[in-house]
Amino acid sequence: MIFGPWNLPxxxxxxxxxxxxxxxxxxIVKPNSLTPATARVIREVVQAxxxxxxxxxxxxxxxxxxxxLDLPVDHIFFTGSPAVGKVIMAAAARHPGQGHxxx
Numbered sequence: 001m002i003f004g005p006w007n008l009p010x011x012x013x014x015x016x017x018x019x020x021x022x023x024x025x026x027x028i029v030k031p032n033s034l035t036p037a038t039a040r041v042i043r044e045v046v047q048a049x050x051x052x053x054x055x056x057x058x059x060x061x062x063x064x065x066x067x068x069l070d071l072p073v074d075h076i077f078f079t080g081s082p083a084v085g086k087v088i089m090a091a092a093a094r095h096p097g098q099g100h101x102x103x
Contacts, residue, residue, distance in 0.1 A: 001028045001071070002027055002030070003078045003079075004035075004039075005032055005079045005080050006032040009031055012061075013031055020077075028055075028057075028073065030060070030064070030068055034041055043057040066091075069088065070091070072095045089101070
C-alpha cells in the first residue's frame with residue numbers, strides 16, 4: 001500500500017509504485033486528500049493504464065485511509081509527518097505479517 005504526500009503528490013506516489021510493480025508486486029495507492037485534483041488525475045491514470053488486480057487507486061479522506069489500513073497488506077510505503085506515521089505504524093502492528101514501512 002502506498003500513501004502519497006501532499007507536497008509531491010504525483011512523483012512520490014508513482015515512484016514507489018513503479019518499483020513495486022517492477023519487483024512483481026501489486027499495489028494499492030492512496031493519493032493525499034489535500035490534493036484532490038491530483039488525486040483525481042492519479043485515479044484516472046491508474047484506471048486507464050493498469051488492470052485493477054495490479055494497481056488500485058483510492059481517493060478520499062482520512063476515514064478512507066483508515067479503512068485501507070485495516071487491509072492485511074505486506075508492506076506500507078508512507079512519506080509524511082511523524083504524527084501520521086505513528087497512526088500508520090499502529091495500524092501495521094495490527095497485522096503482524098506485514099513487512100516494513102517505507103521512508
